[in-house]
Amino acid sequence: MASADIELMAHLMRRAGFGATYEELEQFAANGYDATVDELLSPMEQPDLEVDLLERYFIDWKEMNALEVNQAYLTYRMINTKRPLQEKMTLFWHGIFCVGNSKCEHGAQIQTQLNMFREKGMGSFPELLLALSVDPAMVFYLDNCMSHKDAINENFGRELLELFAMGVGMDGEANYSEEDVKECARAFTGWTIANAIPRYPYGRFPSMFAFNAADHDYGEKTFQGETGNFNGDDIIEIIVKQPSAARFIARHLYNFFVADEPQIPAWQGTPPRDIDAIKEMEDAYFESGYNLTAMLRVMFKSDWFKAARFEKVKSPAETVAGTMRLVQDFTSPKPGLHPIAMEIRYMGQDLMNPPTVEGWHTGQEWIDSGTLVERINFTADQMGNTDLPGVQAIIARLSSENISDPATLVGRCLDMLGCYSLPDETRAYLVEHIGKSGDLNPGTEVYGAQVAQTLQLIVATQEYQFA
Amino acid sequence: MTTEVLGVSLQYSHSIGRGEFAGPGFRNPVALARGAEGLMYVLNRAYEYRPDGKRVTICTVDEEYIGEFARGVNTAGITDIVTEDGSLIWPTSVALDKEGNVYVADEWLNRISIFSKDGEWIGKWGTEGSGDGEISKPSGMVFDADDNLIMVDSQNNRIQKFTKDGKFISVFGSQGSGDGEFNLPWGIDLDKEGNIYVADWRNDRIQKFTKDGKFLVAFGTSGSEPGELNRPTGVAVDRTGMIYVADWGNERMQMYDPAGKFVTLTTGDGTMSKWGKDKLDGNAEMWELREIAQGLEREKDFWGPVAVTVDDEDRVFVVESCRNRIQVYRRQEPMFQGGGRL
Numbered sequence: 001m002a003s004a005d006i007e008l009m010a011h012l013m014r015r016a017g018f019g020a021t022y023e024e025l026e027q028f029a030a031n032g033y034d035a036t037v038d039e040l041l042s043p044m045e046q047p048d049l050e051v052d053l054l055e056r057y058f059i060d061w062k063e064m065n066a067l068e069v070n071q072a073y074l075t076y077r078m079i080n081t082k083r084p085l086q087e088k089m090t091l092f093w094h095g096i097f098c099v100g101n102s103k104c105e106h107g108a109q110i111q112t113q114l115n116m117f118r119e120k121g122m123g124s125f126p127e128l129l130l131a132l133s134v135d136p137a138m139v140f141y142l143d144n145c146m147s148h149k150d151a152i153n154e155n156f157g158r159e160l161l162e163l164f165a166m167g168v169g170m171d172g173e174a175n176y177s178e179e180d181v182k183e184c185a186r187a188f189t190g191w192t193i194a195n196a197i198p199r200y201p202y203g204r205f206p207s208m209f210a211f212n213a214a215d216h217d218y219g220e221k222t223f224q225g226e227t228g229n230f231n232g233d234d235i236i237e238i239i240v241k242q243p244s245a246a247r248f249i250a251r252h253l254y255n256f257f258v259a260d261e262p263q264i265p266a267w268q269g270t271p272p273r274d275i276d277a278i279k280e281m282e283d284a285y286f287e288s289g290y291n292l293t294a295m296l297r298v299m300f301k302s303d304w305f306k307a308a309r310f311e312k313v314k315s316p317a318e319t320v321a322g323t324m325r326l327v328q329d330f331t332s333p334k335p336g337l338h339p340i341a342m343e344i345r346y347m348g349q350d351l352m353n354p355p356t357v358e359g360w361h362t363g364q365e366w367i368d369s370g371t372l373v374e375r376i377n378f379t380a381d382q383m384g385n386t387d388l389p390g391v392q393a394i395i396a397r398l399s400s401e402n403i404s405d406p407a408t409l410v411g412r413c414l415d416m417l418g419c420y421s422l423p424d425e426t427r428a429y430l431v432e433h434i435g436k437s438g439d440l441n442p443g444t445e446v447y448g449a450q451v452a453q454t455l456q457l458i459v460a461t462q463e464y465q466f467a
Numbered sequence: 468m469t470t471e472v473l474g475v476s477l478q479y480s481h482s483i484g485r486g487e488f489a490g491p492g493f494r495n496p497v498a499l500a501r502g503a504e505g506l507m508y509v510l511n512r513a514y515e516y517r518p519d520g521k522r523v524t525i526c527t528v529d530e531e532y533i534g535e536f537a538r539g540v541n542t543a544g545i546t547d548i549v550t551e552d553g554s555l556i557w558p559t560s561v562a563l564d565k566e567g568n569v570y571v572a573d574e575w576l577n578r579i580s581i582f583s584k585d586g587e588w589i590g591k592w593g594t595e596g597s598g599d600g601e602i603s604k605p606s607g608m609v610f611d612a613d614d615n616l617i618m619v620d621s622q623n624n625r626i627q628k629f630t631k632d633g634k635f636i637s638v639f640g641s642q643g644s645g646d647g648e649f650n651l652p653w654g655i656d657l658d659k660e661g662n663i664y665v666a667d668w669r670n671d672r673i674q675k676f677t678k679d680g681k682f683l684v685a686f687g688t689s690g691s692e693p694g695e696l697n698r699p700t701g702v703a704v705d706r707t708g709m710i711y712v713a714d715w716g717n718e719r720m721q722m723y724d725p726a727g728k729f730v731t732l733t734t735g736d737g738t739m740s741k742w743g744k745d746k747l748d749g750n751a752e753m754w755e756l757r758e759i760a761q762g763l764e765r766e767k768d769f770w771g772p773v774a775v776t777v778d779d780e781d782r783v784f785v786v787e788s789c790r791n792r793i794q795v796y797r798r799q800e801p802m803f804q805g806g807g808r809l
Contacts, residue, residue: 052669052698052716056651057557057574059495060514062771063789068516194761198753201485201492201743202790205765335542335556335575338515 002415005029010419014467017084019322043083057333064108067101075341078321089121099141101353106204109137125290126240136207145192149217157185166244169268175244183221188232190216250281259311260363310466316347328390379459399442406434413454474801479736486791491532493791494520498560510561521555530741536586553588562608574604592633600635607655624649639680647682654701666699686727694729701774713775735769
């Protein structure tokens with residue numbers, strides 16, 4: 001059996017990253033929990049991927065011409081990043097600040113936005129909101145380029161309040177009024193993008209944010225009870241001071257990292273699952289001057305985070321990237337990445353192309369009869385492939401531990417995949433099944449197949465769908 | 468933008484290409500070989516999601532489309548990738564022998580495919596490995612005066628010479644950053660004496676060797692100042708010994724004198740190609756969008772200048788992998804007022 005330290009580390013790495021091999025978990029556990037959290041919170045101290053090498057072999061990654069190319073790149077990053085929390089936070093913001101390829105001038109622009117999340121997604125919330133407001137993909141997606149001083153388009157102004165920074169309401173009260181939406185939209189008039197160069201004949205060019213002073217409404221506005229000649233950045237300053245902004249981020253972080261909760265449309269009337277946890281993060285938000293890493297630190301070091309084992313259904317991205325990390329495939333450039341990336345789409349998460357501006361419905365809504373079959377087929381295919389280095393490493397390890405009875409084999413395979421546990425009945429079924437496969441003779445080819453089959457059975461369980 | 472430092476300069480001529488997965492145009496082109504009578508063979512790498520764009524396009528310097536050959540392998544299945552003769556997965560370079568046959572290197576298959584000048588598949592060779600005559604991720608290729616093929620064996624960090632049917636002749640180089648050592652080299656060319664120039668990609672330099680592989684000189688250091696290099700991918704040498712380098716990471720092409728001294732650079736001067744104009748004529752609204760586009764001057768700039776080639780008429784061809792375009796320049800000698808040449 002794995003030690004309690006390793007079990008806790010498996011939990012941390014699944015949530016703050018995309019999982020880890022057992023050998024990595026042992027190393028992290030040896031370093032200690034708090035030191036590992038601190039390392040995760042300091043991604044820039046870890047090396048980035050070798051982008052020059054990636055662009056040499058995946059030569060299309062310099063251009064990012066198609067959605068599928070972007071998705072392959074993002075998948076590769078999730079599998080290989082040495083900065084797992086940075087990548088996880090990128091995914092976190094991507095699920096909140098949604099833009100979609102289906103309404104996008106230029107697919108590479110979404111990658112530019114994700115790079116912005118990598119850079120600013122763990123820093124200051126007002127800086128992040130400001131960067132979002134001048135992000136060309138967002139300006140286009142929510143029509144702020146169509147919002148004029150004489151004819152406002154409320155889309156961006158409304159979503160900034162409803163979906164990006166405050167939420168409709170909290171503790172039974174509304175967080176803003178319809179008047180606030182209009183005033184917010186007025187403040188962001190003139191925040192637009194330059195006219196694009198057409199895609200023919202030489203392809204797309206990066207979009208450019210532009211402030212059109214002639215189309216900005218410089219008049220007086222009243223927003224959240226304050227009055228002035230507000231511009232967009234003034235509005236952001238007012239937003240981030242509100243208790244609703246702290247509540248907004250805290251509930252999103254809790255839902256993404258700690259335990260599945262009802263999603264944002266329900267927040268006005270549905271109290272948080274753990275109000276004390278939320279308040280701890282809210283306090284960190286204000287005490288740190290709206291800093292996101294401060295909130296993450298409180299969360300990851302809390303007892304309520306450590307106790308929340310398997311309280312979340314894995315997203316498709318977590319399922320695919322986590323499985324690929326375990327089997328250690330695509331650790332360097334090679335053909336065949338596109339179909340791996342497509343699995344995330346087939347499981348219901350078309351990255352960089354969310355269904356609506358509300359993003360994906362998470363938690364149990366990830367699972368239906370179709371997506372569950374996709375999950376099981378994909379993960380079982382990977383785990384059953386004894387050519388893959390990660391599977392070979394597990395086989396070699398269990399051989400070296402000389403494990404020859406079915407019950408211990410099942411237990412150690414659960415450990416190897418990240419210290420999963422199964423209900424007694426399921427576990428007994430697996431033990432019985434492996435027992436029927438013949439004697440377990442470590443080091444033999446048949447033993448390798450028996451280990452791989454055990455891994456396949458585990459990833460096909462309900463429990464493996466949880467993180 | 469072209470900066471003139473010494474007397475010799477580069478004169479922009481015209482642009483060739485547009486983005487296409489088939490027919491007149493290119494998709495992520497990575498290499499170019501000049502054939503007889505203005506023919507050009509342009510190798511398109513495209514990408515995994517669209518293997519149909521992988522091909523060799525035959526056209527002329529005047530942008531006349533002749534045809535295309537070789538096709539990408541569909542790697543969309545997780546297993547069982549089928550690689551038929553003449554198919555491509557990760558093509559890297561193209562070279563022509565004296566008969567005009569076309570040799571295409573594939574760095575995933577570790578295979579050299581041979582086609583007739585019209586694109587008919589006629590053979591293949593290549594064995595993966597690190598022993599003499601074995602290859603690992605072949606990159607640039609060039610034929611010498613004896614019609615032997617000199618190849619950058621990139622993952623093995625060495626240069627190998629083969630007969631054109633793949634028999635090993637000689638080898639030099641090893642992994643490292645010292646003289647005669649390489650770090651994932653990419654492009655290659657020869658001068659008229661047969662000296663060998665290699666784009667030592669991850670060492671950010673060009674190395675020059677005798678035809679027997681004896682180290683002569685290296686130039687270039689990491690950086691973005693004039694003369695400095697950021698992951699140089701391609702190198703070419705003209706009849707006068709001037710050296711042209713595709714400075715990929717810096718999005719520019721640099722020119723050096725025969726001693727390796729920086730002469731001039733260009734970040735691109737691209738204009739509307741003939742095929743580009745045809746495309747826009749068929750999509751008239753695009754002409755209108757161009758009228759109101761902002762920052763259209765960015766269309767001049769190189770994006771992904773991955774390969775450079777010169778021909779016997781001192782024309783310099785820069786292949787841009789991301790713009791699906793080739794910008795053509797001409798080396799210009801300084802003129803005296805009396806009209807005489809320097």
